[in-house]
Amino acid sequence: MDILAILIPVSLLLGAAGLVAFVWALKSSQFEDPKGDGERILTKDWDDRPKP
Amino acid sequence: MSLAEEFGRGSLSACPACAAAPSAERIAALRAEGDGRIMLSLPLAHCAVCISTVEDALSAVPGVRSARVNLTLKRVSIAVAPGVTPAQLVAVLAAAGQEAHELDPGLLSATETDRQGRDLLMRLGVAFFAMMNVMLLSVAVWSGAEAATRDLFHWISAAIALPTVVFVGQPFFRSAWAALRVGRLGMDVPISLALILASTISVYETWMSGHHAYFDAAVMLAFFLLLGRYLDHRTRAIARSAAEELAALEVPRAVVLVDGAEVETAISLVVAGDIVLVRPGARMPVDGLVLTGTSEVDRSLLTGESLPMQAGPGMAVSAGEVNLTGPLTLRVTAAGKDSSLHRMADLVAVAEGAKTRYSSLADRAARLYSPLVHILSFSAFGYWMWATGGDLRYAINISAAVLIITCPCALGLAVPAVITSASGKLFRKGLLIKHGTALERLAEVDTVVFDKTGTLTLGLPEPVALADHPAEALALAAALAAGSSHPLALALADGARALGAEAALVSDIREVPGHGIEGLWQGNPVRLGRADWCGATPLAQTATYLAVGGKTHAFAFTDRPRPGAAKAVADLQSAGLQVELLSGDAEAPVRNLAQRLGITSWRAGVLPMEKSARVAELLAQGHRVLMVGDGLNDTAALAAAHVSISPATALDAARMASDIVLLGQDMAPIADALRIARQSTRRMVENFVLSGGYNVVAVPLALAGLATPLAAALAMSLSSISVSINAMRLK
Numbered sequence: 205m206d207i208l209a210i211l212i213p214v215s216l217l218l219g220a221a222g223l224v225a226f227v228w229a230l231k232s233s234q235f236e237d238p239k240g241d242g243e244r245i246l247t248k249d250w251d252d253r254p255k256p
Numbered sequence: 257m258s259l260a261e262e263f264g265r266g267s268l269s270a271c272p273a274c275a276a277a278p279s280a281e282r283i284a285a286l287r288a289e290g291d292g293r294i295m296l297s298l299p300l301a302h303c304a305v306c307i308s309t310v311e312d313a314l315s316a317v318p319g320v321r322s323a324r325v326n327l328t329l330k331r332v333s334i335a336v337a338p339g340v341t342p343a344q345l346v347a348v349l350a351a352a353g354q355e356a357h358e359l360d361p362g363l364l365s366a367t368e369t370d371r372q373g374r375d376l377l378m379r380l381g382v383a384f385f386a387m388m389n390v391m392l393l394s395v396a397v398w399s400g401a402e403a404a405t406r407d408l409f410h411w412i413s414a415a416i417a418l419p420t421v422v423f424v425g426q427p428f429f430r431s432a433w434a435a436l437r438v439g440r441l442g443m444d445v446p447i448s449l450a451l452i453l454a455s456t457i458s459v460y461e462t463w464m465s466g467h468h469a470y471f472d473a474a475v476m477l478a479f480f481l482l483l484g485r486y487l488d489h490r491t492r493a494i495a496r497s498a499a500e501e502l503a504a505l506e507v508p509r510a511v512v513l514v515d516g517a518e519v520e521t522a523i524s525l526v527v528a529g530d531i532v533l534v535r536p537g538a539r540m541p542v543d544g545l546v547l548t549g550t551s552e553v554d555r556s557l558l559t560g561e562s563l564p565m566q567a568g569p570g571m572a573v574s575a576g577e578v579n580l581t582g583p584l585t586l587r588v589t590a591a592g593k594d595s596s597l598h599r600m601a602d603l604v605a606v607a608e609g610a611k612t613r614y615s616s617l618a619d620r621a622a623r624l625y626s627p628l629v630h631i632l633s634f635s636a637f638g639y640w641m642w643a644t645g646g647d648l649r650y651a652i653n654i655s656a657a658v659l660i661i662t663c664p665c666a667l668g669l670a671v672p673a674v675i676t677s678a679s680g681k682l683f684r685k686g687l688l689i690k691h692g693t694a695l696e697r698l699a700e701v702d703t704v705v706f707d708k709t710g711t712l713t714l715g716l717p718e719p720v721a722l723a724d725h726p727a728e729a730l731a732l733a734a735a736l737a738a739g740s741s742h743p744l745a746l747a748l749a750d751g752a753r754a755l756g757a758e759a760a761l762v763s764d765i766r767e768v769p770g771h772g773i774e775g776l777w778q779g780n781p782v783r784l785g786r787a788d789w790c791g792a793t794p795l796a797q798t799a800t801y802l803a804v805g806g807k808t809h810a811f812a813f814t815d816r817p818r819p820g821a822a823k824a825v826a827d828l829q830s831a832g833l834q835v836e837l838l839s840g841d842a843e844a845p846v847r848n849l850a851q852r853l854g855i856t857s858w859r860a861g862v863l864p865m866e867k868s869a870r871v872a873e874l875l876a877q878g879h880r881v882l883m884v885g886d887g888l889n890d891t892a893a894l895a896a897a898h899v900s901i902s903p904a905t906a907l908d909a910a911r912m913a914s915d916i917v918l919l920g921q922d923m924a925p926i927a928d929a930l931r932i933a934r935q936s937t938r939r940m941v942e943n944f945v946l947s948g949g950y951n952v953v954a955v956p957l958a959l960a961g962l963a964t965p966l967a968a969a970l971a972m973s974l975s976s977i978s979v980s981i982n983a984m985r986l987k
């Protein structure tokens with residue numbers, strides 16, 4: 205059962221990492237335009253150089 | 257500009273007689289409006305190519321700093337240097353093949369709603385994370401963890417669950433506290449009690465190395481309830497932003513004459529005493545007196561009359577009327593908040609108060625349910641205290657289990673899930689549900705009252721039996737009508753063209769604003785216009801008259817019915833509803849339309865007060881009335897009715913007063929809306945029965961002390977899922 209001392213913190217840490225990622229995405233307003241973001245990935249406008 | 261400011265500027269100026277300086281400043285002040293940020297609505301944008309097209313086209317315009325399309329909201333937000341006008345950008349987009357409309361950014365104040373939505377979503381995310389982790393630990397406990405291992409798992413669960421409950425439960429705690437302070441038991445009081453009791457009893461049990469801890473139940477409860485709350489919030493936010501967009505589409509502008517210069521300005525900056533120019537085809541922005549110019553005005557939005565009125569110097573016109581033929585200059589008597597349009601909106605606010613008194617199904621369920629839960633829980637506590645001879649720990653455990661099991665997870669989802677699903681369906685059909693209880697109220701309707709002009713009809717005239725007129729008269733009329741943009745002339749010219757009538761050769765065609773068109777035909781004067789001007793005897797219905805060589809000839813018109821109007825009326829009648837037509841228009845056109853649509857009960861020449869009185873009378877007789885209308889004269893009736901619908905072309909005030917807005921031109925979705933509303937009310941009731949059914953099975957177990965955390969978790973998740981699935985069955 206010693207393995208629990210490693211596995212439980214690891215699983216909690218992984219879950220917390222997911223939560224932090226979600227909160228970060230929320231704060232940086234990535235849920236403002238889900239449809240537009242889905243379509244934008246298809247355009248080739250800024251494939252060669254980054255958008256200024 | 258206020259008087260004080262003007263006075264201050266005057267005293268700074270070296271020569272007080274310089275009248276030009278303040279007016280030049282005024283022009284600058286009026287023009288400065290609208291710089292910085294421009295919002296355009298893009299109703300047809302739908303794909304990646306549209307995004308690139310719009311952003312590239314806008315970025316190429318000098319003065320545009322940045323442009324960003326939001327495809328979800330179908331809007332583009334543009335940062336511009338001063339001097340770039342929305343009209344210019346709309347033209348640029350039109351050239352690029354994208355339809356665009358200006359939006360008033362001041363009205364799109366969605367930031368507060370956004371913040372609330374993000375806040376709820378964040379809490380939902382935290383609850384989900386906690387629920388998943390606690391559930392993993394709980395599964396280990398349920399599958400037989402013993403002694404020290406079980407305690408360890410319980411302690412870790414507590415470490416996750418307690419902060420989560422404190423953070424995630426805040427919306428519930430806050431509203432429960434608010435309810436308690438005014439001495440009511442809302443849905444949130446038992447929820448908060450269950451959350452707190454479940455957490456504390458679990459901590460105590462863990463401390464005592466007990467077998468059962470309810471951490472998973474507490475967190476799961478919070479998650480499902482937040483989900484319901486979030487769905488509810490989202491539905492309302494979508495409706496609100498769509499309604500705001502409709503309002504923001506009408507950017508209120510007026511052309512003010514300052515020392516002879518035309519300045520386009522926002523209506524909020526127009527003050528009484530200003531001189532305003534109204535071009536033909538434009539809506540009066542303000543109340544005023546006509547100074548110069550003759551024209552005809554269409555007041556159908558205000559009174560329901562389909563016949564245009566003549567307007568000349570000295571006549572009073574009010575905001576909302578449409579100027580038809582000639583340019584008019586007005587001296588403003590009242591603008592903005594003081595105008596007759598806004599005074600009407602105040603009337604609506606009064607009637608709105610009455611609507612909030614409607615108690616929804618969810619309210620009624622909560623009123624029945626909250627006391628019951630508390631009584632059950634406390635009596636279980638009392639009974640087990642007595643039965644076990646004062647074992648406090650056992651009794652509290654039982655009463656916590658009862659609270660958790662009866663807790664309205666499914667009840668919290670039952671209504672929001674159905675409403676989200678139904679309003680999404682109706683939105684795709686072109687109906688915007690503005691009010692949370694509108695669907696429930698719509699389902700109860702048994703009488704429908706329609707307005708005529710602009711609602712059942714489009715407000716566009718259509719010539720009657722044009723083919724029956726003598727060819728010569730038709731040819732003359734077509735020639736004269738081609739020279740005017742008056743709606744009757746346009747309809748006549750279109751009708752003649754459709755019949756293939758050749759226009760006669762008429763020379764010297766001249767439009768006399770407010771009267772008609774005249775010209776020379778084979779050396780004789782011919783006229784097309786108003787009856788008195790042509791020397792004809794006026795007909796009872798909308799008509800235009802042709803005078804040639806001392807003889808007159810009348811062309812009668814009817815209003816074109818809205819597409820789908822006949823289908824909507826027929827569907828409503830076959831669904832067993834009483835349909836009535838109340839119009840402010842003259843008798844002949846109303847009778848004509850009623851016969852065309854098969855409405856037997858109709859009244860013409862109805863005043864606005866009579867409309868709302870009729871609605872009130874029907875309500876007093878116990879009928880549930882659906883009012884469909886668009887004009888200012890319908891506003892009071894829309895607000896008084898049980899539930900109301902207005903088309904998107906309606907006046908601001910009317911749209912504000914109604915619960916549902918018809919976004920498209922087609923009227924047929926109204927019958928669909930009724931069907932979906934009835935169906936969704938049935939689903940809500942079914943959902944209540946479903947979640948009640950789970951309680952009927954689980955509560956006796958809990959009361960008997962047989963409920964384990966596993967049973968609570970199963971009942972909760974199963975009932976929530978079955979309620980959501982039932983909501984999605986809506987067709």
